[in-house]
Amino acid sequence: MKEELELYFIMGSQNCPDKDPEDILEHALKAGITMFQFREKGERARVGEAKRQLAERLQARCRAHRIPFIVNDDVDLAIAIGADGVHVGQTDEAMQVVKERCPEHFIIGVSAQNAEEAKKAIRDGAHYIGVGPIAATRTKIDAKFPIGLTGLREIRKQVGDFPIVAIGGINQKNAEAVRQAGADGISFISVLTKAVNIRQAVDELKMGMEKMHR
Numbered sequence: 498m499k500e501e502l503e504l505y506f507i508m509g510s511q512n513c514p515d516k517d518p519e520d521i522l523e524h525a526l527k528a529g530i531t532m533f534q535f536r537e538k539g540e541r542a543r544v545g546e547a548k549r550q551l552a553e554r555l556q557a558r559c560r561a562h563r564i565p566f567i568v569n570d571d572v573d574l575a576i577a578i579g580a581d582g583v584h585v586g587q588t589d590e591a592m593q594v595v596k597e598r599c600p601e602h603f604i605i606g607v608s609a610q611n612a613e614e615a616k617k618a619i620r621d622g623a624h625y626i627g628v629g630p631i632a633a634t635r636t637k638i639d640a641k642f643p644i645g646l647t648g649l650r651e652i653r654k655q656v657g658d659f660p661i662v663a664i665g666g667i668n669q670k671n672a673e674a675v676r677q678a679g680a681d682g683i684s685f686i687s688v689l690t691k692a693v694n695i696r697q698a699v700d701e702l703k704m705g706m707e708k709m710h711r
């Protein structure tokens with residue numbers, strides 16, 4: 498699980514209104530992302546059949562590169578298209594229901610902003626926790642106040658070696674510090690959806706993550 502979390506890209510069409518999301522994902526996959534989350538939500542997001550069709554197109558790209566395809570929030574969609582997993586937050590579908598409904602092999606990710614939420618998610622059967630927001634972000638309008646590296650370190654201290662991916666305001670400048678503060682992986686949206694050169698951006702993020710490797 499930890500290796501898959503290393504470079505976890507998240508995107509929906511609302512994150513790249515002037516570009517083709519399939520094109521962005523293909524570049525990101527070729528550059529070496531290790532997991533992908535389809536997060537189609539908010540203003541200008543696709544709904545219904547258009548959302549499902551986009552999900553299936555992006556899923557096919559991930560399959561071709563053997564990269565896990567995770568669906569954000571929408572458990573029905575994840576099950577319907579045979580995704581590799583779902584990611585749910587504190588106010589999304591309850592973990593007990595998610596566990597009951599999803600196939601055994603599903604990867605289940607849960608968001609946590611503090612150690613209590615993190616420990617509960619682990620007790621409830623999460624496979625990884627998405628910890629953040631680490632820094633300020635403009636991508637999620639209802640994002641909570643950033644917990645910083647201090648918040649991340651505290652959660653790491655309390656969850657032992659449980660898989661953690663950090664999220665929120667992560668970029669080439671802070672990736673290494675985030676890794677050093679205890680994240681097994683980083684997740685990011687705008688650093689790729691707004692990148693002029695996706696390969697270069699992924700390479701730089703990867704460098705930040707690899708500095709800690711033994």
Ligand SMILES: Cc1ncc(COP(=O)(O)OP(=O)(O)O)c(N)n1
Nearest residue numbers: 569584585586587608627628664684
């Ligand atoms: C890897 C990862 N971590 C956290 C989140 C945030 O989930 P949530 O708090 O439910 O907010 P939304 O993304 O649903 O707006 C995430 N999506 N992925």
Ligand SMILES: Cc1ncsc1CCOP(=O)(O)O
Nearest residue numbers: 634636637665666685686687
């Ligand atoms: C989905 C989500 N959850 C917490 S912050 C965030 C947005 C991350 O986007 P960015 O990488 O552009 O800051």
Ligand SMILES: [Mg+2]
Nearest residue numbers: 570585586589
């Ligand atoms: Mg959610």
